[in-house]
Amino acid sequence: MTRFMISPTVPVMGMALLLSACGNIGLFQPEDTVTAPPPEAEVSAQEVAEVAPDPELTAAPPPPPAAKTQEALDTTSAAQRAAAAAPAAPEETSKLLGTTVASLGSPTEPGFWLKTPLVKTETKGRVTNKANGKSSAVTLIPIDGPATGGSRMSLPAMRLIEASLTDLTEVEVTLEG
Template sequence: MRLIFVLPFAALAGCSSPSMQGIFGTAPQAPAAIPAPTLDPTPPPPPPSNATTVDQFDTTSEEDRAAATEVSDDSEAAELGVTIASLGSPAEPGIWLETPLVDVLTPGRITYQDKTINIELRPSGGVPGSGSQISLAAMRLIEAPLTSLPELTVFAQ
């Protein structure tokens, strides 16, 4: 008698198998990864799918890194504030800071201790004070430990 109550549940459990998808419709497909908008007309390529080291994940070119560290004395740059940043997705290439200090994609720069770099400021959609995320390449350029939470001063150019 108990078997009668269990059989319908066991039959329904099998409906999620790939062979049963034709009967009940198709399984939803995972959305394709959409690259983040960027100011860079030729952004660095994404890291290889088998990347495991920091060097493999950081696909910025020598030219990208040189341009980021070539900071002019721009007295017209507006200081946006200070933020605490954590490491963003290492699979997202480029030199960027996702922060609630901007509402639109903006060229900018950051300072950390005695390092200053040019950086792409991306809106995070968070509330002011909620912190930021910084790219792997940018963390390497400011020489912050990858596991740290550096305090950054952010400027819009």
């Protein structure tokens, strides 16, 4: 009598093939990290370039080398936090750049900023936490990557919009100017 032995790797390989097939038909696909605005709302590169960044938003001193807590790493002043939390001036227009998933950027880089592939030049903008509606004025800083790539946000901005420092936060990004 002949016995057939099944290798322990066969079930694992079968499961891998099954899951890859699910990916090919659209099951278990990760959501895009960025959504672009509707085509009629697209913002031109010239419109972005015409809005100068606000140096006040990034003017905070670097944290001391021994800083370990959120409070010690966030060197922005109360006046800077109030200015960043204030709504855009009525004469300013906001243009939606898109929605991105932001993680905490380097906590040692001071000021209110968002490093994002949604812009190609440094400019003034605003981020709004989609979970709670809280927003912050920020300097939008370009980074390489596809428009669907994620973004990195400063510690002061994350704190101001009450985003978790350890989770990914979906934010709406607008050009202010």
